[in-house]
Amino acid sequence: MAEQVLTIRQALNSALHQAMADDDTIICIGEDIAENGGVFKVTEGLSGKFGAERMIDTPISETAFVGMGVGAAMTGLKPVVELMFCDFAGVCFDQIMNQAAKAQFLSNGRLKLPLVIRTTMGAGDGSGAMHSASLHSLFASIAGLTVVCPSNPADAAGLLKAAIRYDGPVIFMENKQLYDFEGPVVAGLPEISLGKARTIREGTDITIVAASAMGHRALAAVETLGTNGISAEVIDPRTIKPLDVGAIVDSVEKTGRLLVVDEGTAFAGFADAVIAAVSAQAFGSLRCAPMKLCPPDTPVPYAPAAELRWLPDSADIVEAATNMTEA
């Protein structure tokens, strides 16, 4: 099929255009998303095409409008709600944790809840402690939520389409630092199944699991590792939950080593979840302790050097992977 190069922002925008054209029940809800096209411009052009009825600008009332999205999903619509930064989940967390996540269970399957909450994650742009968090594992720790963290345009578009079509609530996390990342997409932006990891680099000595922006840092590290004679396999989980544990375990059975690089919390976060799952299923294959590389346990600092220090980078990954393979 015809290939094209798009940024993640463009791919998401096209996916929304296509999905909304195909299905009248899809609506978008959020702050400044209609005429303004969203602060990250992901919803640009949609209001001109689909009108104010389907592109709904709201007051700064996240609890009310996320809850409205949940209720709308219960009653026949497929809302795509934009929560500008995932840090703002705090002001509407009940609607996410108790209402969206639990409704299907509480109905014992009688209700569908085709809700997507699009939000952002990712430090690195000097946005400070309340506009930079990566809360994917906070969401993933809540039973009932699906959590997606795409890292390239084709995945972003394909997973967004799948998320919109899915019957349950999905938290769809777009990394601010990746909006302008370019990559090839095939025409039609085919849907990509939720819950499937992707091996983005094959290798034999160590498995590196890294989602979203961290996948790119891992890829950069792999080059250096390669020149040092270490062959690293990199897995992008794409969906944080349900996690494709099988793909990771298969890889670790081959490499014998696991390093999880993650921008989320170091305590009870995604990295710990992967390590525990792999330990349970592939302990015998592990040649050394499974390790993680996460930011220090502090809020995201503002000043550039401190923020740089805070985020794991490819030098950190090289060092960690080297230590593990030498041990």
Place this chain on the structure above:
Amino acid sequence: MAEQVLTIRQALNSALHQAMADDDTIICIGEDIAENGGVFKVTEGLSGKFGAERMIDTPISETAFVGMGVGAAMTGLKPVVELMFCDFAGVCFDQIMNQAAKAQFLSNGRLKLPLVIRTTMGAGDGSGAMHSASLHSLFASIAGLTVVCPSNPADAAGLLKAAIRYDGPVIFMENKQLYDFEGPVVAGLPEISLGKARTIREGTDITIVAASAMGHRALAAVETLGTNGISAEVIDPRTIKPLDVGAIVDSVEKTGRLLVVDEGTAFAGFADAVIAAVSAQAFGSLRCAPMKLCPPDTPVPYAPAAELRWLPDSADIVEAATNMTEA
């Protein structure tokens, strides 16, 4: 010193009485806590003693009153805020995650934040999906929060006193199922340091880490395991964060096996955090895969048999520990 037997409820109540008598800046804030003594009766008698100025009943406005607690802690008071059920954290999560947790960091240490949020956790009483959660690791995953889960009266009183005196925000989680649990306390209810685990049973074959109500279930399991010739060591972490990793690692170095029993989430929760920390620090001592026993990944069900099935019990622990020692 003189020993006395109290329930956890009584121990907490006495600790509050003592602390408030000793320090004028301690105030309590919450719903129905003053004249009514709190729905779990932990604050009974305090309003008669300390008056409406220090025992503040509020409207059902958790964001406003938790936030008021945070602001009061910034400006000279030591507020003890009651959040009736931890499930209600969703409606005030921003004040916990962004305001309470980050203020000290954002002030670069210029602000103290002596705030305690007392809340409940624990399934098992038919309270349903929004009054039964155990969100200790959700809180613990947020940098800046200290999280305490006591399991007996002496710890409850001593840790509450320490939490109130501590300069940072503490989430203090009382298990609803343990309020009537009795145990000995010494006169004066001495403070107990935050961040220190307690070995509640010594053993040599397997280390079981279990907080709050799960510690009691683990103790029950240990009896059965003992009669089957398996010697289990049980560690009650008491403080979920900062976690006393050292105590757990020491134990695993002795036993070679780790089982974490926890009532919180199975994905990116406390159990995963312990497993990852121990794997990183004591991999060489592990004789088999470190395992966890957690509820299934669903909301807490209402009907008794389903709720029983949902919660790990001592038979489950016996089975898991037996499998691990036999493997």
Place this chain on the structure above:
Amino acid sequence: MLGSCRGRTMNEVALKQYQSCWFIRSFEKAIAVQARAGNVPGLVHLSTGSEVADILLGQQLDPTRDHVTGSHRSHGLALACGADPVAVAKEILGREGGLSDGLAGTQHLLAPETGFLTSNGIVGAQVPLAAGGALSANTAAVGGIGVAVFGDGAANQGAVLETMNLAATLNLPMLFVMYNNGMAQTTAAVDATSGSYCARAESFGLTAWSADSDAYTDCLKTLRDAVTYTRLGSPAFVEVTVSRDHGHYFGDEERSEFPPSKAMACFAKWLSEQGVKDQLLNTARCAAEKDAAAAVAAAASAPFAAANALSPWLGVQGGTDG
């Protein structure tokens, strides 16, 4: 049980409503008996005292296009919307065949087929959900409305206040119904709320009414007017004075000093004044009591939901199952 009223005289309709009120009251009484006997898994919040409001509201609504959400105290409202009484009772008692096969329970009654979307364990959280119902009805242009029923205590939650502004801003066909029973748990409404509720709603741009459920005709007219107004496409608010005849939850003895609801006695008196014979009133009440007792008895004799009620949900998300 709580059937339709088309093609009847006004008195017939009212008598039927009266019977439905007694059905709810008797249903709650039977649930209380079950609770006292230890047959209810946890605590229950009874609707006793809001029956008249529940029924008069429920009868203005159209199950095919309206979407209703309620609070933790919604047994009566769910029944008034037409939820199957046996299935409701089974859910409250945690039995097989409950609305959600016992997984959800007393605070989470879901009967979307009747328009009763869900009740809620979190005070106020049901209100934004009803805005979603209003949005769906609006988008589908079926003339439906969203209805959120909540208490005086809930009126101080951000979720409720934000939604008032949102509904007004988007001009949603949404009706906010606040049951003022004067209490939130042990806190008196006057101690927890400053200002008047109607003024508050009006300040957000809602058209506001208040009514007392002791006054049958007034209450009926107000709810009917409010629903009609909302159905024309704009948000509105109604404060209905009700009572809470038990404590906050059943067994919460300390609050038993609350006076019994006058609403049903007033309703009976009004019916008598319209010339409805006492005997008919008695017959209606007896029939309701019998039906309600039978529904709860049927539920109580059903087996508790088994552990495997959970089975369909295991592994759904790929989490590690204990």
Place this chain on the structure above:
Amino acid sequence: MLGSCRGRTMNEVALKQYQSCWFIRSFEKAIAVQARAGNVPGLVHLSTGSEVADILLGQQLDPTRDHVTGSHRSHGLALACGADPVAVAKEILGREGGLSDGLAGTQHLLAPETGFLTSNGIVGAQVPLAAGGALSANTAAVGGIGVAVFGDGAANQGAVLETMNLAATLNLPMLFVMYNNGMAQTTAAVDATSGSYCARAESFGLTAWSADSDAYTDCLKTLRDAVTYTRLGSPAFVEVTVSRDHGHYFGDEERSEFPPSKAMACFAKWLSEQGVKDQLLNTARCAAEKDAAAAVAAAASAPFAAANALSPWLGVQGGTDG
């Protein structure tokens, strides 16, 4: 810089205030220059347009007993409360010696020693914090007040609405100051808010005023009255009309069509009418511009906070540090 005004004539006080307003305006202009040059880590929200409101409010307050919180757009307010301009500028630029040594940044200015507790990245979240300040002042019985400054957009957040009711219920000495600049990001206030802000506040039981910062004497009197009223022990609300002379954040070009604030021109005109010579006005303005430029220049020549600014916070909680 933004010094005290005791023992001066009214005109002297006003002229000093005028100078302080120019200080804020020039400070923000200098920050904008730094931002354009790429010397600011992220986006900044400038206070340009609310200087008169900032200064008139700040001068009613007492740093020793009042506690003020502000929004994401609080450079001017922090300065008006007496925060050290160089430390504020360094924090905004992410430099060593910033209020928080660069860890916090433009949206998180903390100068508790001046009574300016904190600004906030979460819209509305600062408002409950100020209630805590009011509670502390009340408990200590020092006659202090809590002051929360927030925007028209924030007025639709549950945190703000709940706190209005809470403050009224507890009768806290708390002043809610809403800066209405007509916009929240790209959303016009009229599109996001139904009803009037003062009616809303009044419906929660607050005493409410409104003022336009273009009208110096009115605005001053209103803020003074409101602070005095609050200091006597009850919560109050003031809506102050201000402008937003840049876009939402600096560089947000699309919104550059907004008209420049008239408030300072009006202020100057009023001073002229009082007989203050143009030359004095110019001198004040020039002094302010010079001082502000010097403060920002001093900050800009300081080194960026180093990576080890983070060091004191590593391992504090025992988490695994990367």
